[in-house]
Amino acid sequence: MSLVELTQVSKVYRSLTGGDYVAVRDFSLDIRTGEFFCLLGTSGCGKTTVLNMVAGFEAVSSGNLRLGGKPIAGPAADRGVVFQGDDSLYGWLSAQGNVEFGLRMRGIARREREEKARHYLELVGLKGQEHKHPSELSGGMKQRIQIARVLANEPQMLLMDEPFAALDAHTRADMQRELKRICAATGKTVLFITHDIDEAIILADRIGVMHAGPASKLKGIVPVTLSDTERERTHDRFVEVYRQVHEMIRDEVAISLQRAH
Numbered sequence: 001m002s003l004v005e006l007t008q009v010s011k012v013y014r015s016l017t018g019g020d021y022v023a024v025r026d027f028s029l030d031i032r033t034g035e036f037f038c039l040l041g042t043s044g045c046g047k048t049t050v051l052n053m054v055a056g057f058e059a060v061s062s063g064n065l066r067l068g069g070k071p072i073a074g075p076a077a078d079r080g081v082v083f084q085g086d087d088s089l090y091g092w093l094s095a096q097g098n099v100e101f102g103l104r105m106r107g108i109a110r111r112e113r114e115e116k117a118r119h120y121l122e123l124v125g126l127k128g129q130e131h132k133h134p135s136e137l138s139g140g141m142k143q144r145i146q147i148a149r150v151l152a153n154e155p156q157m158l159l160m161d162e163p164f165a166a167l168d169a170h171t172r173a174d175m176q177r178e179l180k181r182i183c184a185a186t187g188k189t190v191l192f193i194t195h196d197i198d199e200a201i202i203l204a205d206r207i208g209v210m211h212a213g214p215a216s217k218l219k220g221i222v223p224v225t226l227s228d229t230e231r232e233r234t235h236d237r238f239v240e241v242y243r244q245v246h247e248m249i250r251d252e253v254a255i256s257l258q259r260a261h
């Protein structure tokens with residue numbers, strides 16, 4: 001069953017100087033309930049645009065966008081968003097306070113929100129760090145708090161825009177493992193944006209590759225049917241999928257570089 005259905009969706013940005021920019025055109029994609037879908041593409045191809053439409057922050061210019069069969073009218077608590085390059089933690093609140101914040105806004109009683117915050121901080125591997133403030137935590141830890149904060153709201157779907165891009169390789173690998181575990185444990189549907197092919201293969205059930213922009217759409221979808229042990233960079237089957245995705249994206253990188261000059 002599909003949770004999200006994008007059918008021939010186009011997005012046109014009106015520029016301040018009068019011209020229009022067609023970011024995506026006739027973009028179609030179904031994301032299944034419970035699947036981990038990675039969207040891959042060159043810089044500026046429209047990945048964030050697609051995510052923002054699914055999040056409800058941007059309206060579609062034409063086409064159909066549905067969540068659970070209903071048109072998406074705007075942002076709602078059923079979708080939790082981790083933004084690209086996000087550093088939106090409240091510096092004056094502890095890790096616990098940051099995760100509790102959204103719950104407090106929704107009027108959830110103190111005891112329940114304390115328990116939920118603790119539970120999700122533990123889930124992202126931050127047990128014992130609840131009382132620290134963002135300035136006392138590493139980049140990777142802060143990123144985990146952001147994910148805990150989104151999870152604590154218990155959305156049906158996670159929308160993650162390059163959430164690990166700023167992390168060092170080691171923390172990143174840890175977070176990938178952690179996220180996979182959490183999603184498997186909680187049955188979330190995930191739209192995850194990255195331009196790292198390895199990351200996509202480690203995480204995804206399916207990988208969608210976009211054309212270079214403007215007027216981008218999906219070039220193709222690669223299913224990733226690897227077992228956990230096969231999701232190792234050196235495994236033959238991993239390399240096979242890598243080649244497949246790399247071939248799809250290679251030409252788009254060249255086109256995107258050409259257009260930039």
Ligand SMILES: Nc1ncnc2c1ncn2[C@@H]1O[C@H](COP(=O)(O)OP(=O)(O)OP(=O)(O)O)[C@@H](O)[C@H]1O
Pocket residue numbers: 013014015021023041042043044045046047048049050084195213
């Ligand atoms: N609010 C906006 N107004 C005008 N143009 C925009 C706006 N947002 C995005 N664009 C343009 O739409 C295109 C797609 O942008 P988008 O942010 O979706 O790309 P992306 O694939 O997420 O890129 P990156 O990998 O660099 O994050 C770009 O050319 C960008 O300049």
Ligand SMILES: [Mg+2]
Pocket residue numbers: 047048049084161
């Ligand atoms: Mg982006």
